[in-house]
Amino acid sequence: MAERASTLEVHTYACAIRTALRRGRLFLSVDRLLGLRLPAGARIDAYKDATETILNSVGLNRYAITVLPAASKPGQIDASDAIYTTRHRSAVIVLIQDGAEIPIELNVGLDEVVDVAPINPRHLVAAAKSSAAMQMPLEMARKLATYPPSTLFLALRPGRSLDIVLEKLAMTKEPVRLVKPKPWEPRIEDLEGYGDAKQWALDLIVDLKDWREDRIRWDDVSSGLLLSGPPGTGKTMFAAALARSCGANFIATSSAQWQSKGHLGDMLRAMRRSFNEAELNGPTVLLIDEIDSIGDRGAFVGHNVDYNIEVVNALLELLDGSGGRPGVVVVGATNFPDKVDPALRRPGRLDRHFALQLPDLDTRAQIVELHLGDQAIGPDALRTIATATVGRSGADLKQYVADAKRQARRQKRAVQAADILGLVPPLKPLVGEERRIASVHESGHAAVGLALSVAEVRFLVVVRQKVTGQPTQGYVEWDVPAPTFRNRQSYLDKIAMLLGGIAAEKVFFGDHFDGAGGFVGSDLQLATDLATLMVAVFGMGDTIAYTHALTPDLLQRLRENDADVREQVERLLSEQLARACEIVTQKRSGIERLVAELEDCDVIPGSDVRAVVFQDAGARLKDN
Numbered sequence: 001m002a003e004r005a006s007t008l009e010v011h012t013y014a015c016a017i018r019t020a021l022r023r024g025r026l027f028l029s030v031d032r033l034l035g036l037r038l039p040a041g042a043r044i045d046a047y048k049d050a051t052e053t054i055l056n057s058v059g060l061n062r063y064a065i066t067v068l069p070a071a072s073k074p075g076q077i078d079a080s081d082a083i084y085t086t087r088h089r090s091a092v093i094v095l096i097q098d099g100a101e102i103p104i105e106l107n108v109g110l111d112e113v114v115d116v117a118p119i120n121p122r123h124l125v126a127a128a129k130s131s132a133a134m135q136m137p138l139e140m141a142r143k144l145a146t147y148p149p150s151t152l153f154l155a156l157r158p159g160r161s162l163d164i165v166l167e168k169l170a171m172t173k174e175p176v177r178l179v180k181p182k183p184w185e186p187r188i189e190d191l192e193g194y195g196d197a198k199q200w201a202l203d204l205i206v207d208l209k210d211w212r213e214d215r216i217r218w219d220d221v222s223s224g225l226l227l228s229g230p231p232g233t234g235k236t237m238f239a240a241a242l243a244r245s246c247g248a249n250f251i252a253t254s255s256a257q258w259q260s261k262g263h264l265g266d267m268l269r270a271m272r273r274s275f276n277e278a279e280l281n282g283p284t285v286l287l288i289d290e291i292d293s294i295g296d297r298g299a300f301v302g303h304n305v306d307y308n309i310e311v312v313n314a315l316l317e318l319l320d321g322s323g324g325r326p327g328v329v330v331v332g333a334t335n336f337p338d339k340v341d342p343a344l345r346r347p348g349r350l351d352r353h354f355a356l357q358l359p360d361l362d363t364r365a366q367i368v369e370l371h372l373g374d375q376a377i378g379p380d381a382l383r384t385i386a387t388a389t390v391g392r393s394g395a396d397l398k399q400y401v402a403d404a405k406r407q408a409r410r411q412k413r414a415v416q417a418a419d420i421l422g423l424v425p426p427l428k429p430l431v432g433e434e435r436r437i438a439s440v441h442e443s444g445h446a447a448v449g450l451a452l453s454v455a456e457v458r459f460l461v462v463v464r465q466k467v468t469g470q471p472t473q474g475y476v477e478w479d480v481p482a483p484t485f486r487n488r489q490s491y492l493d494k495i496a497m498l499l500g501g502i503a504a505e506k507v508f509f510g511d512h513f514d515g516a517g518g519f520v521g522s523d524l525q526l527a528t529d530l531a532t533l534m535v536a537v538f539g540m541g542d543t544i545a546y547t548h549a550l551t552p553d554l555l556q557r558l559r560e561n562d563a564d565v566r567e568q569v570e571r572l573l574s575e576q577l578a579r580a581c582e583i584v585t586q587k588r589s590g591i592e593r594l595v596a597e598l599e600d601c602d603v604i605p606g607s608d609v610r611a612v613v614f615q616d617a618g619a620r621l622k623d624n
Contacts, residue, residue: 009153011127013042013050016117019374021054021093023190024114031062031091035106035113040098041148044069047095047116055093063091068106070099079103086110112189121145122374122414136162138412147172186237188245190370193363193394194238197227197354201242204329208246208283218326224319224349225330226291228337229356232393235333236289238356243285248329251278254289255311264307268314275318275328282327291332291350292339296551312341319349338551358393361386367394371401372415381417388424390463400424430466430473437505437513438462438473439598440591444504445476445523447587447594447613448580449497455480457606462598473515474598479606488540491530496576496583498527503580504591520552529555531572532565541568587613 017036021027024034038047044067055063066085069078079102086092086109094110096102102113121141128136140162144152147169155168188201200222210216227235236252243250251274258270278284294315295308319330332350334340344350359367364386369376389397404419430438439462446460455478462474501523505512517524532555535541537548542564549558559566584591590613597604597612 007131008127008156009046009149010049010053011131012119012123012149012153013047014053015123015126015374016119017047017050018054019376020114020116022369024112026060026063026093027058032111033086033090033092033094033109035068035094035096035102035110037096037113037115038098039116039118041150042098042116043149044095044097051093051095060091063093064089065093065095068094068096068100068102070097071101079106082106083109114189117374119145119149120374138414140166144169185244186241186370188238188241191234191238191241192366192370193359194234194356195354197225197238197356200225200352200354201238201245204242205246208248208329212283221329222352223325223329224332224351226332226334226337226340226345226350226353227356228334228353230358230393231335232395233356233358234394235356236287237394239285239287239331239333242329242331246283246285246329249278249281249284250287251281251284252287252289254291255293256290264310267311271311271314271318275325278328279325283329284327285329285331287331287333289333290335291344292334292336294341294344296339296341297343312343316343316349319344339553358391359397361390364389364392364397367397368401368420371398372405375405375415377415377417385417385420385424388421390465392424428466430463434473435462435599436595437509438515439595440504440508441501441513441515442474442476443591443594443598444500444502444507444580444584445497446500446609447591448500448503448583449476449478450610450613451583451587452493452496454478454493454497457609459606460594460598460604460609461602464602477606488534491534491538491540492572492576492579495527495530495572496580498523498530499573499577499580500584503577503584507581507584507588508591525552527573527576528559528569531569532559534572535568536562536565541565590615 016039020036021034024032024036026032026034036047036051038044048065048067051065055061055065064085066082068082071078082094083103083105086094086106094106096113102110121138121144124141124144125136125138128134128141143166144156144162147155151169151172155165157165160168188198188205191198194201204222207216207221211218211221227238229235239252240250242248253274258267258274274286278286294312297309297312319325330350332340332344337353337355340350345353361383365379365382368385368389369382389400392400400420400423401415403423404415407419408415442460442462446457449455450457458477458479460474460476466473499516502512502516505516516522519525529552532549536555536558537546537550539545547558547565549555559569593612594604594609
């Protein structure tokens, strides 16, 4: 009987352990040294059994499990077993008892330390079903979870009804009061999808620790960052998580908040107050949201020029700081990095820039799992949700999960994948004539780019389903070289490649459609801006001259106000479109074969794209 009860206990702990292992990315193919910090009062032996149960179930028996106990007396740390194991094994899980200090010799070896959440009612429901084939109602599990595990699992005897279990528990002591759930406050280590920005943050955590301990000077700390990306990519969340991981204060402000204080003098005082508060309470992560609204001095026009210049100059002065603003890490966030004054991005200021992208499929699955917390729905369901949310931001995913949880709570049940999918705007199948148009368009880009040696193709993609309301139906992923110098012809080739989609539509259908223009980042916008740069900035037009116009807004203003520039740009675009049409006509048979393949598959590897474009009419793609 004791063995049966212990199994239920182990299976319950396993539910909490499994979530922590996912957060620690243990299920990746690469071996890791992972620390699991156990909740207060945890029975280490039971948690060790639970960890072994999970590893055995997924075939990760190569992992060794060791324990870091809390010191029995201050300063008496017995970490010898844990240090020895991590030194001699490449795949280790260290169970860290609550209150245990991690010695430096162990800390430098661990890839990550993840907190294991205390058991909750859903853990009990799942464990009862898996270990004892018992259907435990969620409401009953909520009552049981108010008691400490040390007495709960003694009362949960095999064959004993749950009502009697509750009676037995009521004889012990007052139930442990349920603590009101805290809002989700992730650390940098918990976040997915931030790429190089996350590595910068992890390095900063180490640097701040070294600075606090006087091992490095503040000058050696990378303390300025510009974070850009579409709305909802998590710029604010990144800054707040960075502060938590660094053990730093967090202050969030913006140009709009500063400006709301009143006239210019009031705004400048508000700016200085934010920096002074950050330095007085340092170390501090100071977030300046929508920093592009401060403006670029080269783009100022009208009667507010002097006002705007003073604001930019004041911010530059604050970023430089007297003594280098010790203890203040400044994160500027923007959707439009091109609108940020270049001086703000010089060394010692916001000199690191990371552009965040919308999350890819794997990252979307990880984000959904992260927000679901202990309400696991399985890897297949996660992948289905990730596929259905292509083009959605991390903020969108968070909202979908929150709304799905709320809906499930009202119905007194666990959240299901269908709850989340029901909130996602529907996917529209890309089939028939619409798919052919998208395939012709993307194949045109690939054929022109390859013919002109603009770059090599990595993949040619046309999606099976498109998100309603979003323009993306396919794309060519290029492997673009980074030459030191570029001549006029290389820019013309790039414009021809950008117009290759329109050219293919004109050759195949006699006209082109609106998908190549109409939004920022479209083929037509990129080609037009590149032609304007050639004419007005690089001296590659009819005359050699320089105009300071480096952002899309300034380039647009230049075309509107300078008829000569506009005429030259229009001529360049017309010439390169005709050139692209000629290439498409020559490669029509290869494009036809690519289009036929895209009827049956979503992705064609770059090597196959090149083979088909340059083969004769009888060529066929190799079997993938």
